[in-house]
Amino acid sequence: MSKTEIVKKIEAFKKIVIHRHVRPDPDAYGSQNGLKELIIHNYPEKAVFVVGEEDPYLDFMAKMDDVPDEVFEDALVIVCDTANQARVSDQRYANGHTIIKIDHHPNHDAFGDVQWVDTSASSTSELVYELSKSANWKCSDKAASLLYGGIVGDTGRFLFPSTTDKTFHYAAELVTYKFDRTYLYEEMYKTSLNIARLKGHILQNVHVSKSGVSHVILSKDILEKYQVTSMETSAVVGVLGDIEGVVAWAIFVEEDDSIRVRLRSKGPIINELAAEYNGGGHPLASGATLENLAEVDTFIAKLDKICEAY
Template identity: 60%
Template sequence: MSRKEIVKLIEEFNTIIIHRHVRPDPDAYGSQGGLAEIIRSNFPDKKVWMTGEQDPSLSFLAVMDEVPDEAYQDALVIVCDTANQARIDDQRYHDGQKLIKIDHHPEVDFYGDVQWVDTTASSTCEMIFHLFEEFEKKEASLSEEAARLIYAGIVGDTGRFLFPSTTQKTLSIAAKLVNYAFDRPALYNQMYKTPMHVAKLKGYILQNFELNEEGYSTIKLSKEVLKHYGVTASETSQLVGLLGDIEGILSWVFFVEEEETIRVRLRSKGPVINGIAAEHNGGGHPMAAGAKASTWEETEEIAAKLKQVCKEYKK
């Protein structure tokens, strides 16, 4: 996929509506908001909307717009950071005149008139920066706000540059972004602050996780546990990396009970786990994936598969 083709379409359309995935993270907000800021600052006459349910924990990054149905008429729609159509927040994404997909996840759904998928990128925000470089050839500029949003997404999806997805290219982009005058300490504080009730659940997890000899670990967070600590299922996403620093753990899974399903959050330091997620209504990266289970019995099946991939990895 040519970045030039995407730039050409953005230049052609007067109305652009940008979507991202449900249950957003900093990369979803950062790529959506960063792209919106690039377009707004360089094409002030264009109408640019961001749509999706507002996540209060990410409001420090961006605030979503109330997009009327009629805005989609003759609009260019861009979906950021979303591999499959079912996870696109605001299902009106197909109501525009043209649809672009920009994503760094392994391909799940082929959708859109134009697709740019780069699984070698650390984040969709990294891709948005490369898209800006295409605009830069036409003397476009990057605002401090766009730099802040793109940096936030890269930091979030690389685990503060600790994950294997961090490359020389990633660090080179980060080095360019830190030259902009946004407040990095304030950004880090907002991204990684832990509310008291979530901190108490962290203690529960550290006391109750199970580590098996094959190197995999599991933790079950039932509705009763979440209610006891006053934590929502979505807030548990802040803690999914918690077990990664513990000696002996190769891969781990959080089973988080929601109203009608059990959210499965898989992480790994070596064994490939997105195949397991794909078998249980999910998907994702080789070392970070998500799925859904309908019963606690199904979570046992997932744990057994995690055991097997860890066992094979250690051979």
Template identity: 60%
Template sequence: MCKTKILEKITEYEKIIIHRHVRPDPDALGSTGGLKEIIQASFPGKTVLLTGEEDPSLNFLIGMDEVADQDYEQALVIVCDTANQARVDDQRYTQGKEIIKIDHHPNVDQYGDIQWVDTDSSSTSELIYEFYLEFEKQGLKLTEAGARLLYAGIVGDTGRFLFPSTTTKTLKYAADLVRYPFDRPDLYDGMYNTKMNVVRLKGYILQHFTVSSSGLSTIRITKDVMEEYGVTVLETSQLVGILGDVEGVLSWAFYVEEDDVIRVRLRSRGPIINGVAANHNGGGHPMAAGASAHSWEETEAITNELEEVCRKYKRENQQG
């Protein structure tokens, strides 16, 4: 029913503006770009615009459009892959006539006139492909460019199909998408080729991380460290998964110092950590979340909360 309403609204409006979250990842760009491709191919007369700040490292996927304030008049706004209103990139999204939310994160912040939230989905890109399949016989079309974007989003949010969120449906959809003749090796190069300075920062992280008896690993990446290695805050996100391969690590936290805040990236191999993120201006998935700290003292509090989550997880699993 929800998907039918979304199609009805897309059919109704002549102008559609698609938003996603700040600091985009491949799923944010893949789902929004893939949806744009589907709408434009299926309804050639409609104006479909993507908005949000560009991340130069992801421009190989898709670029953003110029969106003027007047474009929002009588426009349908679709927000993809964004759980919280505060994290919507380009806060003009409220200026549209109606808002649709499509997401796979926990629906803590319920917004929009229509909401389609499926936390069992590996990614929002998976949901967009599911939307296409639902109405393919009614005329929806998927281009090669759209398939490339949706595949990139699924690959990115499943960690190349390694994360527990990967299901048989996820793999089936991926198999469908690779039938389109886009250049997969070139796509992987764009997503996973790592610059030399980022590789050197990886060495620094592997030399300086700590692991507690509870299975929590933490690393501080200060502004001085980033300056020394010549990396940006965005580039540090490429390395957040590396501590998950360390034996004995159940959960890990990256503390990345910005000018006015400390970015907190949390990951887990079992303990549920999004509650800790929610306590510190953040949120996300049970095993992949983010938060913000306003001092190094607050990061110590986050560490203590994560320690308790890991200890509880170990106790429960030992008893089981």
């Protein structure tokens, strides 16, 4: 059983480094840092580190550790919420002695010495909490806050279809711990004035096809006009989904050397399309990367066909 094997590995190593995916979201931070807090709380003698690029939007959840290369020697590496190796934030993960993968995305890239991948889980934070229960670990208030935040983020406040009775059961247990849920929600869903204005721009310039495909292009000029970074556009990904008649939508974000695609759906399966464009993810929530804006029309045409066949 993977969970039993993971716990045995955690107990066997003195040094543990925990990673997650690039361009993090609340579940990436929640599962990564929640696991760190659980291990420290139950094995205080262990040295546990979290690494990866920082996102100022998620500073309220946790801060990353500054880890020198030598720490990875003879260390257990755990990669949370990351479907493929290319998306692991801090590629030094490969320098660890043993690598564990804990994830809820489709397992197209089966990396790691030990893997626990459960696509039926709402989030990797849910899996980390399930791991702690199977190990009979004690949960701290801080760990509960991180895991609850991760679950809330990846379920869209329990609205997404991935939310199950198990998800609600675990959330009910986590809210019995002492942390400020009001503060957590405020920080996760606050909107800056710049983002609010960008949302207005998106709604004024949205395209909707007959098949229900909606899309908008956010060029570097637009991002500069509204003083929003590419990473911050994660806050607007749900805007197009609120439009009546839209069944799938894409936001194309121009970056320095590529076009980032934020792709979502209310039913049609989209992760296979994302995989064609250096991406992937969940059936209804994925990401992709285009080489340039000239590829947008072809991408939308393919998405149209998927929605027409739905």
